[in-house]
Amino acid sequence: MTGRRRAGVRGPDLGAAAAALEAGAVVAIPTDTVYGLAVDPTRRGATDALFALKSRPETLDLPVLVGSIEQADALAGPAGLSPSARRLALELWPGALTVVVPRRGGLGWSLGAHNQTIGLRLPDHAVARALCDEVGALATTSANVHGAPPCTDADAVRRAFPPSVVVVDGGRCAGAPSTVVSLLGDAPECLREGAVAWSDVVAVIGDGD
Numbered sequence: 509m510t511g512r513r514r515a516g517v518r519g520p521d522l523g524a525a526a527a528a529l530e531a532g533a534v535v536a537i538p539t540d541t542v543y544g545l546a547v548d549p550t551r552r553g554a555t556d557a558l559f560a561l562k563s564r565p566e567t568l569d570l571p572v573l574v575g576s577i578e579q580a581d582a583l584a585g586p587a588g589l590s591p592s593a594r595r596l597a598l599e600l601w602p603g604a605l606t607v608v609v610p611r612r613g614g615l616g617w618s619l620g621a622h623n624q625t626i627g628l629r630l631p632d633h634a635v636a637r638a639l640c641d642e643v644g645a646l647a648t649t650s651a652n653v654h655g656a657p658p659c660t661d662a663d664a665v666r667r668a669f670p671p672s673v674v675v676v677d678g679g680r681c682a683g684a685p686s687t688v689v690s691l692l693g694d695a696p697e698c699l700r701e702g703a704v705a706w707s708d709v710v711a712v713i714g715d716g717d
Contacts, residue, residue, distance in 0.1 A: 521674075521675070521676040521677055522635065522638065522639065522676055524674050525537065525639060525674050525676045526639060526642050526643055528674040529546065529547065529548045529551075529639065529643045529646070530548060530551070530643060531551075532547070532548065532551035532552065532553060532554045532557070533547070533554075533557075533672070533673075533674065534546070534547050534554070534557055534558050534561055534672075534673055535547075535673065535674045535675070535676065536651050536659075536662070536665040536669065536673055536674070536675040536676065537635060537636055537639060537646075537648075537676045537678070538633060538635050538636065538662075538676060538677075538678025538679065538681045539573070539631045539633045539636045539648075539681060539683075540602070540603070540604055540631050540632040540633040540636075540681070540683050541604050541631075541650075541681065541683040541684065541685055541686055541702075541703065542650050542651065542658040542659065542660055542681050542682065542683065542685075543650070543651035543658065543659045543660065543661070543662070543664070543665050543678075543681055544573075544636075544648040544649065544650055544651055545558055545561065545562060545648065545649050545650070545651050545669075545673070546558075546573070546639070546646040546647065546648045547646065547647050547648075548643055548644060548646065548647075549570075549572070549617040549618070549619065549645070549646070549647040550617070550644065554647070555570060555617065555618045555619060555647050556618065558570065558647065558649065561669065561673070562649055562652070562653060562654050563653055563654045563655075564649060564654045565654070566620050566621060567620065567621045568620060569619050569620030569621060569622050569625070569627060570619045570620055570627075570647040570648065570649055571606050571627035571628070571629060571647075571648060571649070571686075571688075572617075572619070572626055572627060572628055572629070572645050572646065572647055572648070573629055573630070573631055573636055573640055573645065573646045573648050574628055574629070574630050574640055574645045575630070575637045575638070575639075575640030575641040575645075576630065576637075576640075576641070577589075577594075577597045577598070577601065577630065579640065579644075579645055580597060580628045580630065580645075581594075582612070583611065583612055583615060583626055583628060583645060584609045584610065584611070584612060584626065584628065585609075585610045585611055585612035585613050585615075586610065586612070586613060589609065590609065590691060592691050592696065592713045593607050593609050593691050595712050595713050596689070596709065596712055596713060597630065599712045600704055600708065600709070600712065601629075601630040602630045602631055602632035602633075602637070603630070603631075603632050603703070603704060604629075604631075604632070604683060604684065604685070604686040604687060604702055604703035604704055605629065605686055605687050605689065605703075605704045605709070606627045606628065606629040606686045606687070606688045606689070607627070607628055607629070607689055607691055608625055608626070608627045608628075608688065608689065608690040608691060608692060608699065609625065609626060609627075609628065609691050609692070610624065610625060610626075610692065611623070611624055611625055611626040612626075617647065619647055625692060627688065629686055633678070633681075635676055635678050639676075650685075651664075651665050651668070651669070652668060653668060656668070660680055660681055660682040661679070661680050661681070662675050662676075662677035662678070683703060684702050684703035685700065685702040685703065686700075686702050686703060686704070687700060687701050687702040687703060687704040687705075687706065687709065688700040688702070689709055695715060696709065696710070696713060696714075696715065
């Protein structure tokens with residue numbers, strides 16, 4: 509395995525999760541919002557398994573968690589994060605903000621219906637970032653069967669999904685969902701307002717007027 513290891517967050521659960529991710533399996537991880545289901549999108553069939561496990565329609569693209577702004581920059585195209593996306597990253601990451609941006613050319617990850625764009629987030633949770641540091645960026649979705657409430661603790665995840673899903677127990681995670689902003693047009697668009705106020709987004713990058 510490659511990448512940096514963050515002190516204080518590595519243990520048996522984290523090691524098992526990293527190994528499972530590298531094998532193409534689905535794992536459940538704590539985040540700064542709720543528990544998430546995650547896969548390594550570079551592994552063949554991993555995102556298909558995630559869609560199937562959650563019964564998530566493939567019309568709903570999977571967002572991607574990253575461990576650093578540099579990791580996000582490598583996934584955005586055509587030449588990294590745009591100035592607006594970079595300002596948001598510098599001001600509001602790590603945190604519950606997902607930015608939808610053009611995807612880097614040649615990045616053939618199967619994240620859903622839109623293969624030219626990607627939703628990126630740097631979570632404010634040491635465990636999630638440590639896994640991204642070690643394994644790479646992770647395709648994720650909230651830990652619940654589609655349409656059911658998200659799981660907010662490890663026991664709830666274990667009840668909802670089969671034992672084959674490795675669960676990293678990070679205590680209770682019951683934060684508000686991330687705010688999702690599209691930076692694909694001339695002006696930023698709020699696709700979902702969540703933990704980060706839309707007014708804070710506008711304060712950083714303006715409203716496009």
